[in-house]
Amino acid sequence: MSEQKIDFKKTLDSYQAKRGVYRIIDVPPTQYLMVDGHGDPNTAQEYTDAISALYPVAYKLKFASKQQLGRDYVVMPLEALWWSDNMASFTSSRDKSKWDWTAMIMVPDWITPEMFDAAVAKVAAGDRPTSLDKVRLEILDEGRCVQTLHVGSFDDEAPVLEKMHHEFIPGEGLTMTGKHHEIYLSDFRKVEPAKLRTILRQPVA
Template structure:
Protein backbone atom coordinates (compact mmCIF):
# COMPACT_ATOMS: atom_id res chain seq x y z
CA UNK A 1 0.00 0.00 0.00
CA UNK A 2 1.27 3.47 -0.89
CA UNK A 3 2.21 5.65 2.06
CA UNK A 4 -0.52 8.16 3.00
CA UNK A 5 0.86 11.68 2.76
CA UNK A 6 -1.14 14.56 4.22
CA UNK A 7 0.40 16.98 1.69
CA UNK A 8 -1.40 15.14 -1.13
CA UNK A 9 -4.51 13.73 0.52
CA UNK A 10 -5.56 16.56 2.88
CA UNK A 11 -5.04 19.69 0.78
CA UNK A 12 -8.18 21.39 2.12
CA UNK A 13 -7.00 20.92 5.71
CA UNK A 14 -3.40 21.86 4.92
CA UNK A 15 -3.55 24.30 1.97
CA UNK A 16 -0.02 24.93 0.76
CA UNK A 17 -0.82 27.71 -1.72
CA UNK A 18 -0.56 31.40 -0.86
CA UNK A 19 -4.24 32.14 -1.57
CA UNK A 20 -6.44 32.23 1.55
CA UNK A 21 -9.26 29.71 1.90
CA UNK A 22 -12.26 28.74 4.02
CA UNK A 23 -13.19 25.16 4.79
CA UNK A 24 -15.05 23.02 7.32
CA UNK A 25 -12.72 20.75 9.26
CA UNK A 26 -13.63 17.19 10.25
CA UNK A 27 -13.13 15.92 13.78
CA UNK A 28 -9.39 15.36 14.29
CA UNK A 29 -7.31 13.71 17.00
CA UNK A 30 -3.93 14.90 18.27
CA UNK A 31 -1.13 14.24 20.70
CA UNK A 32 -0.98 17.49 22.72
CA UNK A 33 0.91 19.32 25.45
CA UNK A 34 0.09 22.75 26.89
CA UNK A 35 2.03 25.60 28.45
CA UNK A 36 2.51 29.33 28.90
CA UNK A 37 5.43 31.63 28.17
CA UNK A 38 7.73 32.97 25.50
CA UNK A 39 8.06 30.39 22.70
CA UNK A 40 11.69 31.44 22.28
CA UNK A 41 12.46 30.04 25.73
CA UNK A 42 13.71 26.57 26.70
CA UNK A 43 10.41 25.32 28.15
CA UNK A 44 8.62 25.57 24.82
CA UNK A 45 11.44 23.72 23.06
CA UNK A 46 11.35 20.97 25.68
CA UNK A 47 7.61 20.50 25.25
CA UNK A 48 8.04 20.04 21.50
CA UNK A 49 10.55 17.26 22.17
CA UNK A 50 7.92 15.44 24.22
CA UNK A 51 5.55 15.08 21.26
CA UNK A 52 7.77 13.74 18.50
CA UNK A 53 9.01 10.54 20.21
CA UNK A 54 5.41 9.44 20.84
CA UNK A 55 4.33 10.29 17.28
CA UNK A 56 7.22 8.32 15.83
CA UNK A 57 6.68 5.35 18.14
CA UNK A 58 3.22 5.02 16.56
CA UNK A 59 4.56 5.54 13.05
CA UNK A 60 7.38 2.97 13.46
CA UNK A 61 5.46 0.38 15.52
CA UNK A 62 5.02 -2.13 12.64
CA UNK A 63 8.79 -2.19 12.07
CA UNK A 64 9.18 -3.12 15.74
CA UNK A 65 6.68 -5.97 15.43
CA UNK A 66 3.87 -4.05 17.12
CA UNK A 67 0.59 -4.23 15.21
CA UNK A 68 -2.17 -1.69 15.83
CA UNK A 69 -5.61 -2.53 14.42
CA UNK A 70 -6.23 -0.72 11.13
CA UNK A 71 -2.71 0.71 11.00
CA UNK A 72 -1.28 1.88 7.68
CA UNK A 73 1.89 3.54 6.46
CA UNK A 74 1.80 7.34 6.57
CA UNK A 75 3.85 10.52 6.74
CA UNK A 76 4.00 12.05 10.22
CA UNK A 77 1.90 15.22 10.40
CA UNK A 78 3.39 18.69 11.01
CA UNK A 79 3.56 20.40 14.37
CA UNK A 80 0.56 22.64 15.11
CA UNK A 81 -0.28 25.04 17.90
CA UNK A 82 -3.28 26.89 19.34
CA UNK A 83 -2.23 30.33 20.62
CA UNK A 84 -3.98 32.72 23.00
CA UNK A 85 -3.08 35.24 25.71
CA UNK A 86 -3.58 34.88 29.45
CA UNK A 87 -6.57 36.73 30.89
CA UNK A 88 -5.72 40.35 31.65
CA UNK A 89 -3.05 40.53 28.95
CA UNK A 90 -5.14 40.43 25.78
CA UNK A 91 -5.10 44.18 25.13
CA UNK A 92 -2.14 46.43 24.46
CA UNK A 93 1.33 45.47 23.23
CA UNK A 94 2.07 41.77 22.91
CA UNK A 95 3.99 40.35 25.87
CA UNK A 96 5.17 36.91 24.83
CA UNK A 97 5.63 35.83 28.46
CA UNK A 98 1.82 35.66 28.69
CA UNK A 99 1.26 33.60 25.56
CA UNK A 100 -0.69 30.41 26.23
CA UNK A 101 -0.31 27.48 23.86
CA UNK A 102 -1.39 23.96 23.15
CA UNK A 103 1.04 22.37 20.70
CA UNK A 104 0.13 19.15 18.95
CA UNK A 105 0.73 16.59 16.22
CA UNK A 106 -2.28 15.18 14.39
CA UNK A 107 -2.72 11.40 14.35
CA UNK A 108 -4.08 9.15 11.59
CA UNK A 109 -7.55 7.63 11.89
CA UNK A 110 -6.47 4.30 13.43
CA UNK A 111 -4.95 5.99 16.49
CA UNK A 112 -7.16 5.94 19.58
CA UNK A 113 -6.58 6.25 23.32
CA UNK A 114 -5.23 2.71 23.62
CA UNK A 115 -2.73 3.21 20.77
CA UNK A 116 -1.65 6.50 22.35
CA UNK A 117 -1.18 4.89 25.77
CA UNK A 118 0.95 2.12 24.26
CA UNK A 119 3.09 4.71 22.46
CA UNK A 120 3.58 6.63 25.71
CA UNK A 121 4.86 3.43 27.31
CA UNK A 122 7.25 2.88 24.41
CA UNK A 123 8.55 6.46 24.64
CA UNK A 124 9.32 6.41 28.36
CA UNK A 125 13.07 6.25 27.75
CA UNK A 126 12.97 9.14 25.26
CA UNK A 127 10.94 11.72 27.20
CA UNK A 128 11.44 13.10 30.70
CA UNK A 129 8.77 11.70 33.08
CA UNK A 130 7.51 15.16 34.08
CA UNK A 131 6.90 15.98 30.42
CA UNK A 132 5.44 12.60 29.53
CA UNK A 133 2.86 13.08 32.28
CA UNK A 134 1.64 16.27 30.58
CA UNK A 135 1.07 14.77 27.13
CA UNK A 136 -2.57 14.03 26.23
CA UNK A 137 -4.61 12.47 23.44
CA UNK A 138 -7.36 14.91 22.45
CA UNK A 139 -10.00 15.23 19.73
CA UNK A 140 -11.12 18.60 18.36
CA UNK A 141 -14.01 19.78 16.20
CA UNK A 142 -12.80 23.12 14.87
CA UNK A 143 -15.66 23.54 12.39
CA UNK A 144 -15.47 26.40 9.90
CA UNK A 145 -12.03 27.97 9.58
CA UNK A 146 -10.20 30.45 7.38
CA UNK A 147 -6.51 29.98 6.54
CA UNK A 148 -3.61 31.72 4.85
CA UNK A 149 -0.02 30.70 4.18
CA UNK A 150 2.47 33.00 5.91
CA UNK A 151 6.06 33.00 4.68
CA UNK A 152 8.67 34.63 6.88
CA UNK A 153 9.27 35.52 10.51
CA UNK A 154 6.61 34.89 13.13
CA UNK A 155 6.92 38.57 14.10
CA UNK A 156 5.68 39.50 10.60
CA UNK A 157 2.45 37.51 10.93
CA UNK A 158 0.22 40.62 11.48
CA UNK A 159 0.50 41.49 7.78
CA UNK A 160 -0.76 38.03 6.80
CA UNK A 161 -3.53 38.19 9.39
CA UNK A 162 -4.63 41.52 7.88
CA UNK A 163 -4.89 39.91 4.43
CA UNK A 164 -6.83 37.03 5.95
CA UNK A 165 -9.24 39.39 7.73
CA UNK A 166 -9.96 41.16 4.42
CA UNK A 167 -10.62 37.81 2.73
CA UNK A 168 -12.90 36.66 5.56
CA UNK A 169 -14.99 39.84 5.40
CA UNK A 170 -15.23 39.76 1.58
CA UNK A 171 -16.36 36.12 1.76
CA UNK A 172 -19.27 36.97 4.06
CA UNK A 173 -17.74 35.52 7.23
CA UNK A 174 -16.48 36.85 10.54
CA UNK A 175 -14.04 35.58 13.14
CA UNK A 176 -15.52 33.89 16.20
CA UNK A 177 -12.41 33.82 18.42
CA UNK A 178 -9.34 35.99 18.96
CA UNK A 179 -7.27 32.85 19.42
CA UNK A 180 -5.65 31.33 16.37
CA UNK A 181 -3.85 28.21 15.21
CA UNK A 182 -0.49 27.93 13.53
CA UNK A 183 0.62 24.93 11.45
CA UNK A 184 4.36 24.73 10.97
CA UNK A 185 4.90 23.44 7.45
CA UNK A 186 8.59 24.31 7.86
CA UNK A 187 10.60 23.14 10.86
CA UNK A 188 11.26 26.53 12.47
CA UNK A 189 14.17 25.02 14.40
CA UNK A 190 16.04 24.47 11.14
CA UNK A 191 14.62 26.72 8.41
CA UNK A 192 15.80 30.38 8.18
CA UNK A 193 13.17 32.94 9.19
CA UNK A 194 12.73 34.36 5.70
CA UNK A 195 11.81 30.94 4.27
CA UNK A 196 9.56 29.61 7.04
CA UNK A 197 6.11 28.48 5.91
CA UNK A 198 3.31 28.64 8.48
CA UNK A 199 -0.41 28.18 7.90
CA UNK A 200 -2.39 30.67 9.99
CA UNK A 201 -5.89 29.44 10.85
CA UNK A 202 -8.82 31.13 12.60
CA UNK A 203 -12.36 30.04 13.46
CA UNK A 204 -15.10 31.75 11.46
CA UNK A 205 -18.86 31.81 10.96
CA UNK A 206 -21.25 33.26 8.38
CA UNK A 207 -22.29 36.86 9.10
Protein backbone atom coordinates in the same frame (compact mmCIF):
# COMPACT_ATOMS: atom_id res chain seq x y z
CA MET B 1 1.97 -6.50 1.84
CA SER B 2 1.75 -3.18 3.67
CA GLU B 3 0.04 -0.17 2.15
CA GLN B 4 1.94 2.73 0.66
CA LYS B 5 3.11 5.35 3.16
CA ILE B 6 0.52 8.14 3.46
CA ASP B 7 1.56 11.79 3.59
CA PHE B 8 -1.48 13.60 4.98
CA LYS B 9 0.05 16.98 4.07
CA LYS B 10 -0.62 15.99 0.45
CA THR B 11 -3.91 14.13 0.83
CA LEU B 12 -5.89 16.34 3.22
CA ASP B 13 -7.41 19.58 1.93
CA SER B 14 -6.98 21.16 5.36
CA TYR B 15 -3.18 21.17 4.78
CA GLN B 16 -3.41 23.05 1.46
CA ALA B 17 -2.81 26.81 1.37
CA LYS B 18 -1.39 29.44 -0.98
CA ARG B 19 0.47 32.63 -0.20
CA GLY B 20 -1.71 35.71 -0.53
CA VAL B 21 -4.91 33.65 -0.86
CA TYR B 22 -7.42 33.58 2.01
CA ARG B 23 -9.55 30.47 1.71
CA ILE B 24 -12.67 29.34 3.57
CA ILE B 25 -12.59 25.62 4.32
CA ASP B 26 -14.45 23.10 6.45
CA VAL B 27 -11.94 21.24 8.60
CA PRO B 28 -13.13 17.78 9.70
CA PRO B 29 -12.64 16.61 13.30
CA THR B 30 -8.93 15.81 13.52
CA GLN B 31 -7.00 13.80 16.11
CA TYR B 32 -3.86 15.23 17.71
CA LEU B 33 -1.23 14.64 20.31
CA MET B 34 -1.38 17.78 22.47
CA VAL B 35 0.53 19.57 25.24
CA ASP B 36 -0.69 22.85 26.82
CA GLY B 37 1.52 25.68 28.05
CA HIS B 38 2.08 29.41 28.40
CA GLY B 39 4.68 31.98 27.40
CA ASP B 40 7.03 33.07 24.64
CA PRO B 41 7.92 30.03 22.48
CA ASN B 42 11.35 31.54 21.78
CA THR B 43 12.33 31.65 25.45
CA ALA B 44 9.95 29.42 27.44
CA GLN B 45 11.53 26.10 28.46
CA GLU B 46 7.98 24.80 28.73
CA TYR B 47 7.56 25.06 24.94
CA THR B 48 10.84 23.25 24.24
CA ASP B 49 9.84 20.54 26.70
CA ALA B 50 6.45 20.15 25.02
CA ILE B 51 7.99 19.54 21.61
CA SER B 52 10.55 17.17 23.13
CA ALA B 53 7.68 15.08 24.51
CA LEU B 54 5.41 15.15 21.45
CA TYR B 55 7.81 13.82 18.83
CA PRO B 56 8.92 10.59 20.58
CA VAL B 57 5.26 9.62 21.13
CA ALA B 58 4.41 10.51 17.51
CA TYR B 59 7.17 8.26 16.19
CA LYS B 60 6.24 5.37 18.50
CA LEU B 61 2.67 5.62 17.15
CA LYS B 62 3.89 5.66 13.55
CA PHE B 63 5.94 2.50 14.09
CA ALA B 64 3.08 0.79 15.96
CA SER B 65 0.67 1.63 13.14
CA LYS B 66 3.05 0.18 10.56
CA GLN B 67 3.87 -2.96 12.55
CA GLN B 68 0.45 -3.75 14.00
CA LEU B 69 -1.90 -2.48 11.32
CA GLY B 70 0.24 -2.41 8.18
CA ARG B 71 -0.61 1.29 7.80
CA ASP B 72 2.42 3.51 7.41
CA TYR B 73 2.36 7.30 7.31
CA VAL B 74 4.67 10.30 7.42
CA VAL B 75 4.88 11.89 10.89
CA MET B 76 3.10 15.21 10.58
CA PRO B 77 4.65 18.64 11.22
CA LEU B 78 4.36 20.53 14.47
CA GLU B 79 1.24 22.67 14.90
CA ALA B 80 0.07 24.99 17.64
CA LEU B 81 -3.02 26.77 18.87
CA TRP B 82 -2.37 30.26 20.27
CA TRP B 83 -4.60 32.54 22.29
CA SER B 84 -4.49 35.41 24.73
CA ASP B 85 -6.85 37.44 26.89
CA ASN B 86 -6.04 40.30 24.51
CA MET B 87 -6.05 39.12 20.88
CA ALA B 88 -4.33 42.38 19.87
CA SER B 89 -1.16 40.79 21.23
CA PHE B 90 -1.12 38.76 18.00
CA THR B 91 -1.33 41.57 15.49
CA SER B 92 -0.09 44.75 17.17
CA SER B 93 2.06 44.36 20.27
CA ARG B 94 3.13 40.73 19.52
CA ASP B 95 3.82 40.34 23.24
CA LYS B 96 4.50 36.61 23.23
CA SER B 97 5.01 36.40 26.99
CA LYS B 98 1.22 36.78 27.34
CA TRP B 99 0.35 33.96 24.94
CA ASP B 100 -1.19 30.62 25.90
CA TRP B 101 -0.62 27.71 23.55
CA THR B 102 -1.27 24.08 22.75
CA ALA B 103 1.55 22.38 20.84
CA MET B 104 0.22 19.55 18.65
CA ILE B 105 1.05 16.83 16.14
CA MET B 106 -1.76 15.34 14.04
CA VAL B 107 -2.18 11.55 14.14
CA PRO B 108 -4.52 9.42 11.98
CA ASP B 109 -8.03 8.65 13.19
CA TRP B 110 -7.20 4.94 13.39
CA ILE B 111 -4.79 5.57 16.28
CA THR B 112 -6.65 4.35 19.40
CA PRO B 113 -6.34 5.44 23.05
CA GLU B 114 -4.86 1.99 23.74
CA MET B 115 -2.15 2.54 21.12
CA PHE B 116 -1.48 5.98 22.60
CA ASP B 117 -1.10 4.57 26.13
CA ALA B 118 1.29 1.90 24.86
CA ALA B 119 3.37 4.48 22.97
CA VAL B 120 3.65 6.72 26.05
CA ALA B 121 4.73 3.73 28.15
CA LYS B 122 7.45 2.87 25.62
CA VAL B 123 8.74 6.45 25.61
CA ALA B 124 8.69 6.52 29.41
CA ALA B 125 10.81 3.36 29.54
CA GLY B 126 13.66 5.13 27.75
CA ASP B 127 15.04 8.64 28.16
CA ARG B 128 11.84 10.06 29.64
CA PRO B 129 10.96 13.57 28.38
CA THR B 130 10.20 16.14 31.09
CA SER B 131 6.69 16.88 29.83
CA LEU B 132 5.66 13.34 28.87
CA ASP B 133 2.88 13.29 31.49
CA LYS B 134 1.33 16.36 29.84
CA VAL B 135 0.87 14.68 26.44
CA ARG B 136 -2.73 13.75 25.66
CA LEU B 137 -4.67 12.37 22.68
CA GLU B 138 -7.63 14.54 21.70
CA ILE B 139 -9.91 15.31 18.77
CA LEU B 140 -10.12 18.96 17.69
CA ASP B 141 -13.26 19.98 15.81
CA GLU B 142 -12.61 23.41 14.28
CA GLY B 143 -15.28 23.31 11.57
CA ARG B 144 -15.37 26.31 9.24
CA CYS B 145 -12.05 28.16 9.06
CA VAL B 146 -10.16 30.75 7.04
CA GLN B 147 -6.56 29.94 6.22
CA THR B 148 -3.64 31.17 4.16
CA LEU B 149 0.06 30.44 3.70
CA HIS B 150 2.62 32.76 5.27
CA VAL B 151 6.17 32.64 3.91
CA GLY B 152 8.78 34.28 6.12
CA SER B 153 9.67 34.85 9.74
CA PHE B 154 7.06 34.20 12.42
CA ASP B 155 7.56 37.82 13.52
CA ASP B 156 6.36 38.98 10.09
CA GLU B 157 2.93 37.35 10.41
CA ALA B 158 1.19 40.43 11.86
CA PRO B 159 0.22 42.12 8.53
CA VAL B 160 -1.14 38.83 7.18
CA LEU B 161 -3.21 38.28 10.31
CA GLU B 162 -4.32 41.92 10.34
CA LYS B 163 -5.76 41.49 6.84
CA MET B 164 -7.34 38.13 7.71
CA HIS B 165 -8.92 39.33 10.97
CA HIS B 166 -10.02 42.83 9.98
CA GLU B 167 -10.60 42.69 6.21
CA PHE B 168 -11.24 39.21 4.81
CA ILE B 169 -13.25 37.65 7.65
CA PRO B 170 -15.62 40.63 8.21
CA GLY B 171 -15.82 41.09 4.42
CA GLU B 172 -17.22 37.56 4.11
CA GLY B 173 -19.81 38.23 6.83
CA LEU B 174 -17.97 35.99 9.27
CA THR B 175 -16.76 36.42 12.85
CA MET B 176 -13.76 34.83 14.56
CA THR B 177 -14.32 31.91 16.91
CA GLY B 178 -11.93 29.42 18.47
CA LYS B 179 -8.16 29.76 18.64
CA HIS B 180 -5.52 30.98 16.19
CA HIS B 181 -3.92 27.89 14.62
CA GLU B 182 -0.50 27.60 12.99
CA ILE B 183 0.87 24.65 11.00
CA TYR B 184 4.65 24.67 10.64
CA LEU B 185 5.35 23.12 7.24
CA SER B 186 9.07 24.00 7.58
CA ASP B 187 11.44 22.84 10.31
CA PHE B 188 12.45 26.16 11.91
CA ARG B 189 15.65 24.51 13.19
CA LYS B 190 16.84 23.89 9.63
CA VAL B 191 15.22 26.55 7.43
CA GLU B 192 16.21 30.21 7.42
CA PRO B 193 13.45 32.54 8.72
CA ALA B 194 12.80 34.20 5.34
CA LYS B 195 11.85 30.83 3.81
CA LEU B 196 9.67 29.41 6.59
CA ARG B 197 6.27 28.17 5.33
CA THR B 198 3.45 28.37 7.87
CA ILE B 199 -0.27 27.83 7.40
CA LEU B 200 -2.24 30.42 9.41
CA ARG B 201 -5.78 29.29 10.29
CA GLN B 202 -8.65 31.00 12.09
CA PRO B 203 -11.95 29.27 12.95
CA VAL B 204 -14.96 31.37 12.00
CA ALA B 205 -18.75 31.37 12.20
